[in-house]
Amino acid sequence: MRTNYHTHTIRCHHATGSDEDFIISAIKGGYKELGFSDHTPWKYDTNYVSDIRMLPEELPEYIESLRLLREKYKNQISIKIGLECEYFPNYLHWLKGIIKEYQLDYIIFGNHHFHTDEKFPYFGRHTDTIEMLELYEESAIEGMESGLFAYLAHPDLFMRSYSEFDHHCKLVSKHICRVAKQLNLPLEYNIGYADYNETNGITNIPHPEFWKVATHEGCTAIIGVDAHHYQYLETPVYYDRARQTLQNLGMKVIDKIPFLNEK
Template structure:
């Protein structure tokens, strides 16, 4: 089954296309199931306002819009409603309340900041020093062990700014992959940055060195587009390439994420290849 659970909307302020555009593009691209997981809002204790996520008051409309599209296109595609969330311990209680209130289908773990973006910078721009790399590892493992998430999105995000895959990266990667395998949490083989990498001669994620370690540690993987433009769903080039790359690595691939039990345990994944 062809699926994508990593889909953003314009509410995050850095995506293009209406909610319905994404659904129509997914149908055109041959997807049987489309999961929306826009960047979660957080009800901060301070007056901080993030510039890359929806506001708390937008969450209700987000869910209502997707429920409407789920019904409208129910005979053409299955639509799941989720969020991409960081592990912010101080705000976990609020998040659990929203998950239960809106009966969300799943929660992706996007490890973007250490504990809160009020104080800590984005890992994708600031892991060039060892301290930040170690904080990335710490929050990734804490988040997976929290039971909130059914998948770790772009687990090799730190390679967006770390100079090269050295022995420190190797150790961090092994710890993350061992935790994911122990908890049966799939790692997302994120292809959302591949086009940018190719255009600029970069190799960030998916990072081959990381995924060799994931294979050796017995991890499972799910392909994620990290779609910020509905047109991303209309081309199969990167998706198909990811399928072949995971086969070459002999990594078991899952194509379905099941819903969480609202923070009590990690979700199970079906359809292993």
């Protein structure tokens, strides 16, 4: 079954298309279930304002819009409502309140920053030292062990900026994958950059060497489109290619996640 639980909206300031555009494209692309997981707002203790996520006051409209569309298209596709969240220890109490208040179906773990983006840079652009690589590992493991998340999105995100998959990357990958296996937490095979990689002839994520490690450690994969443009859901080529790649590796692949109201 073709599913995707990693879908963004224009509220994050770097996606294109209305909520309904994404749903219509998913139907055209043959998806049976579409989960929205836009970048979570955070109610910061400081005056910091992020330019890659919605504001807390925008969250009610996000939920309302998706609930209305879920009802409108209920006979054509199943819609789930979630968020993509970092592991920010100081703000988890607020996040747990939001999950309960809005009865979210799920949240996924996007390990973008170490503990807060108020002062720590984006891992996908600034993991160019061993120290940053180790911070990525630390926060990835802490977040997975929190028990909050349905899966770890783009677990190999550090390879977007780290120069080569060296000995240090292999160790970090092993540690992350072993914890994921122990916790029975799926790892996302993220195809959000597949077209960009192909156009530019580069390899970053999904990184083949990381996924060799994940296979060796017995991890479970789930394919994530990480859709920032609605039409990306209409093109099955990258999804089907990902499924074939994982099959060739011999990885266990799932297409459904447990939802919070089912636990």
